[in-house]
Amino acid sequence: MTERVNEAGTVGKALNVLDQVAAFGRPVRFADLLESSEYPKATLYRLLQSLVQQGMISYDAERGVYALGVRLVRLAHQAWQTASIAPVARPYLDALSIEIGETVHLAQLDHGQVLYVDKRNAAVPVEMYSQAGKVGPVYCTGVGKAMLAWSRIDVQTRIIEQQSYHRFTANTLTSRRALRAELDIICSRGFAYDNEEHEPGIICVALPILTQGGHVLGGLSVTSTTARHSLESLAQLVPHMKSTVSRIAEDAESWRFPEQIKQPA
């Protein structure tokens, strides 16, 4: 027993259901959820009711379908502001983006995945949530590898285990072994490449954003195409990125630890 039981109380179960609804990526009917759920009918039903009542899930009575609720969008706005480095990094991303004119990504680690928290795209205008909030794999993205390379050993080990090592392109690293070797190289080099490992024709350079204590706050990457750049020419941007990264780290640290949190009654 306890096949994949993750010590989940009622709250955990409810949030699992929330994830399940999210995983579908479209409005779902009760039966769809029931089929892919580990919970019995009545339990699932009541969990859904709770979530709907709380506004985390919306229910379209006419169609009988569940979808994620907009309350999440609101919460996320707060999360983005308080929990991510994005608000702090924003002005630096703007500056970097304008100066180098290529696509810039800001990412953080979340549950063994790369979570993009902000983006600048030179050509295309606003893209909003459709970019920030996206997740990607760690083992075949520049930011992913950069963040992983400087992560605490226990975190690193866990994440290396978690990866799927699906082959996206000819250059994708498809084993823990290959990834570990790559991480060593990245560490000594000081930054990471993505050499068409995720999408053909897409390359990038990425740096980790580190606190003074060496803790990984996030990652910064500049992406381009093989048509416009070689890895070598992208690497010339690294000094510039390094200074951006250190300024973000500095600001993030002073922002995370403001004078006094406590306020008198």
Next chain:
Amino acid sequence: MTERVNEAGTVGKALNVLDQVAAFGRPVRFADLLESSEYPKATLYRLLQSLVQQGMISYDAERGVYALGVRLVRLAHQAWQTASIAPVARPYLDALSIEIGETVHLAQLDHGQVLYVDKRNAAVPVEMYSQAGKVGPVYCTGVGKAMLAWSRIDVQTRIIEQQSYHRFTANTLTSRRALRAELDIICSRGFAYDNEEHEPGIICVALPILTQGGHVLGGLSVTSTTARHSLESLAQLVPHMKSTVSRIAEDAESWRFPEQIKQPA
């Protein structure tokens, strides 16, 4: 007492705690939460643990502070895509924004508040989450009043009750009575104004986005300043906005109700 107790089970309580953490808008210590919480110490403590374990809240052990977790950002991305009209409306917002060159907002109703789900700003570049995800009051914004005016009577009544009627400017509607009268005018006029009711010098025109069945999907507004426009000149944009709105509604409806949701096993 039981000020805002909503028949909450364990799940509801946990989500209340989540909201509470969100409300602070900064990392908070246990004691801060305890003070503003209706739950006893041990209960609050365990709820927080559940949420942290689930990644909805992050806990900084060094500082002993809780903050919203990045898992929310990921969930919100899904929510934005599946539950909001933003992805559908995007191309039309782009077009409208380019043609009229003023700030455009796309909003939906959430818990008696205006939730902005997308935005176009002619001058300033990308602003990401810092704009989408924001909430505003219904009673003194163009989109808020527009959506409210066409809402089902029970929804409308509830929301009218919920408003704070705080006076932001000389023009703010500060009573249910005044708001009701305004809604009547809006209905017969066919669209809503914000005549410096929220911020001095800021005016806007807003339209509801309605399904064929007359259900409110959201709202669309064009904002400007008194320096650049009068209400009358803004009103000239209404026909253009009307066509945008109807195209969004059309797309949204066909998108919400795709051929068949069910898929064979």
Next chain:
DNA sequence: AAACTAAGTTTCACTATTTGGAACTTACCT
């Protein structure tokens, strides 16, 4: 139109989980 079927909802006895006062453990302040 009646019978059938599938999808969704409610019931209810059972029990596991949650509850919260109080005791305990740190960690900091004097």
Next chain:
DNA sequence: AGGTAAGTTCCAAATAGTGAAACTTAGTTT
């Protein structure tokens, strides 16, 4: 050292959650 406040754990009592099964509703077949 002693004191105080913050955070954590305990445990008996009680609540809230569980899920098989019965029920309702809507849609389909005979």
